[in-house]
Every structure is written in structure tokens, then in C-alpha cells.
Amino acid sequence: xxxxxxxxxxxxxxxxxxxxxxxxxxxxxxxxxxxxxxxxxxxxxxxxxxxxxxxxxxxxxxxxxxxxxxxxxxxxxxxxxxxxxxxxxxxxxxxxxxxxxxxxxxxxxxxxxxxxxxxxxxxxxxxxxxxxxxxxxxxxxxxxxxxxxxxxxxxxxxxxxxxxxxxxxxxxxxxxxxxxxxxxxxxxxxxxxxxxxxxxxxxxxxxxxxxxxxxxxxxxxxxxxxxxxxxx
Numbered sequence: 001x002x003x004x005x006x007x008x009x010x011x012x013x014x015x016x017x018x019x020x021x022x023x024x025x026x027x028x029x030x031x032x033x034x035x036x037x038x039x040x041x042x043x044x045x046x047x048x049x050x051x052x053x054x055x056x057x058x059x060x061x062x063x064x065x066x067x068x069x070x071x072x073x074x075x076x077x078x079x080x081x082x083x084x085x086x087x088x089x090x091x092x093x094x095x096x097x098x099x100x101x102x103x104x105x106x107x108x109x110x111x112x113x114x115x116x117x118x119x120x121x122x123x124x125x126x127x128x129x130x131x132x133x134x135x136x137x138x139x140x141x142x143x144x145x146x147x148x149x150x151x152x153x154x155x156x157x158x159x160x161x162x163x164x165x166x167x168x169x170x171x172x173x174x175x176x177x178x179x180x181x182x183x184x185x186x187x188x189x190x191x192x193x194x195x196x197x198x199x200x201x202x203x204x205x206x207x208x209x210x211x212x213x214x215x216x217x218x219x220x221x222x223x224x225x226x227x228x229x230x231x232x
Contacts, residue, residue, distance in 0.1 A: 025087035026095040030103055033066055033076040044116030045074040046107035047231070050096065051081060052126030052146070061145050061207060064224045065123050069231060074121070075110070077103060079128070089130070089159040096131040104138060121231055126184070126205065132161055136171040143227055144176045144193075146205050149186040163189035175230040177223045179203025198226050 030048070032040065040046070047069050051057050057066070057078040066076045079099055083092065104120060111118035122135050122142045129147040136142065144161075151158035163186075173194040178185040182205045190197045200219045202209045207223055208216040 023091055023095055025084040026092055027082040028095055028099050029080045029082075030077050030099060031080065033070065033078055035067070035070055036076055037070050038073060038075055040075045040107075040110040041113040043073055043075050043114050044111040045072075045119045045121075045231075046111060047074045047076050047121040047123060048100070048103045048107075049076060049078045050099075050122065050124045050128035050131070051079060052128060053083075055125050055206070056080070059125075059206075060220055061223060062123065062125055064220060065143070065227050068224050068228050069121075069123075072228060072231065074231065077107075079103075089127075089155045089157050092127065093130045093159065096128055097134040100131055100135055100138070100140070104140065119232075123227065129161060130159055132174060133165055133168075136165060136168050136174075139171055141172045141230070142174040143230060144174050144178075145223070146178045146182055146185060146207065147176055147190065147193075148184050149189040150184045152184060161189075161193070163192040165193060168193075175226060177207065177226055179205065179207050179209075179219075182207075196230065198223070 049057050049062050049066050051062065057080065066078065070076050100122065107120055108118050120140055122140050124131060124142060125145040126148060129144045132142050132144060148160055149163060151160050173196055175196045176190045176194055177198045179200045180187065181202055184205060187199055200207055203219055204210065207219050
């Protein structure tokens, strides 16, 4: 997480020109990325980019993930969230799960129109990694950037990704990328979830090393390449 602030003011329409189901405190909007290189009906490769609290889809890890995947022929959708100050983690998680359901249904439909086999990928960061158990049940491949494996102190519900994940047998292993100085990360738990773990020495919850921009940029490139390799 990136502090206690939970207000993310963004708008837009979903891929199918309708706003995903909102709740009292969470308003989601899924929008096609403006830098897509193909139409959503021209490819079977569809990816959903999901933000953290305060770490929007325009922050480095997610922005460059979108850039790299689009360059490889993926159609990129991005989730924006508008949250009220009174929102709680279970409500946010439930909303993101519904977003994944709606996006998956639409992406499968568009992939079928392209005549290609559907290849679906979800890239999550921090807060949105908590939707992973639901995505795993759907059989989706998922990238977990700085997954929440230790509970944030400001979440009274102590929300985390269970490790090992019950009922995950047969689901694709996720890709995990995180810094070893991230208080919400636990390397032992990460290895209970997947064999695909990339840990970055001295990096924080943004996979950045404070006061070391060169190493931070190196890590950004390494994470982006790991996502491209995982996506295939």
C-alpha cells in the first residue's frame, strides 16, 4: 500500500461501454488503453491491468507493463477505481472480483470475434493482488506485483492472500515480483503460491530502492521483462 489515503479520482467507460457494477464506496471503470496497437476484436491476447491504493495504472510498474504487452500484440484494458474514505477492504475486493468476471466474459467474446484462441492475463498491484484467489478459481494467469502477504496495519480485516491457496490445484501458477524490503511481502509465503518468484534486494513496496534511481530503473526493466516472459 502507499499510505492510508484511499481516494483515487478517475473516470471512463468499460470495454463494452458500460461501467462495471459499483457499490456504495467503490466505483470501477475499465477502459481500453489509448496506446493499444490492435483492436480488441483483432487478437485473442487480452490483459487487464489493475491498480493499488495510490498506485494508479499510470505509475511505472503498470505503465511499462502495458507498454511492453501492447508491443507484443496484447490488447490492454485498465481498471481505474474511485474510492470513498469509508471504503473497507472486503468491499474493494468483492468489487474487483466482479470486475474480473465482467472483463473475462467480454475478453473471451472479443477473442472469439478475432478467430484466435483466447489468451487472458491479469496484472495486479498491491491492493488488487487480493483478487488473485478469485482469478485463480477462474483459471486465469495472474501477475502479482508486490502481493499483500502480510496484512496492512490500517486494514482492520487483516486481508491477505492465503498461502498456500486453498483449491488452487490445477490453476496456472502466478508470477510474483516484490522487493525484500516491502513490509507486506513474505518470501516464504510467496514460494507456497508459485515457483515463479522474483525478489529484488533492498526494494520497497514500489519495487524501488530509496535514493538509488539507477537500481530502481534496473529493477523496473527486470520486472517488465519478467512480465513479458510470463505472458509469452
